[in-house]
Amino acid sequence: MSPFPPWWKRKLLYCFGIVLENTVNAPLTNLLDFDPAQLIAYCAELGEKPFRAKQLQRWIHQFGASDFDSMTDLAKSLRDKLKTRAFVAAPAIISDNTSTDGTRKWLIDVGNGNAVETVFIPEENRGTLCISTQAGCAVNCRFCSTGKQGFSRNLSVGEIIGQLWMAEFELRRTKGIEPGPKGERQITNVVMMGMGEPLLNFEPTATALKLMLDDNAYGLSRRRVTLSTSGVVPMIDRLAQEVPVALAVSLHASNDELRNGLIPLNKKYPLKELIAACKRYLQYAPRDFITFEYCMLDGVNDSDEHARELIALVQHPVDGINCKFNLIPFNPFPESGLLRSKNPRIKAFAQILVDAGLVTTIRKTRGDDIDAACGQLAGEVQDRTRVQERMGKMAEYQQKFGANFGKIVEIHS
16 A cells, blocks of 8 residues: 555646646646636536535635545545546745745746745734746836746646645644644735736636635635736726735836836836726725835936926826835846945935825835845746847847947937
């Protein structure tokens, strides 16, 4: 008799990116990929009633169970069906590091040489998990190291919710806390601020959000789940209709010209359209304000004039919006060519906003020593779009042929 539980081979093979098939050559289903309604439909296909789906969901998401035989209140006939048709597995952990300040970062294998990062930030009264939604990122914000790696692929539902599933029960195991509702919850807040642009991977992200909010899974309040976007306007409207959680917007600039250079997506969805979408979102949001994130870049976006432009933007008598600002000290990396604003400058910038009546916070930098701070999540993602190579070539050509090589310039007759 094998010393391993019956699911061990399925889980091991999944972690190495192999799709396992059952005896009739139908691919096994990872149950982490299902939201509550999808799990009910799946159980119906097995001839089971809806209450079985709720029981199964509780075992998976509240107890962290992956062995069907341990799900003792399920009928044995259902457990036997599941063992030949399904499995429960998050992507494998490549590395697990803890910072001196308690921040914990996992590097997660998502197959084909790609990896993403998940970060847990403990505080006195809450524990926040920062989740990734893509391997790499196509938005390519100038101040973000993840974007410089290029874009590989979108994550599946199981790969997104699997980060929460893995982290919650890894943290409990570390502290000796029992699984299930009786055990103390370790993750009280989730922020979709890891690698990738969540709204460019909408369906899997929305499905994962529904699981986070469901009382038979994680039961998080909509106020405690925050999605951060660089400003994909149509998807902000769609999120409002389907699963409106707290919204944070990566603003980082006070005018379109500056934002075009920092966040290329702004050329498609400029500030006026973005602010209008945020105002529409507030009609459905769990909070009565939008959080604007603003990365403080020395000599780029941190002047008194930039602060005054922000005030004019959000306090416009017609187009203004109820909001708060979260100022983020930049975490430098060589490819950016940018520097962090000095602390006195950040404080002076914040004071201008506060004096105008705007709620403003300065984010405390966490996890610097394990590269887990905001903007540092580059991981080991393959550079599918060869961004680094192309940037190096462009610099080489500009040095050889002049600074305007590769740019559109106006030629006067």
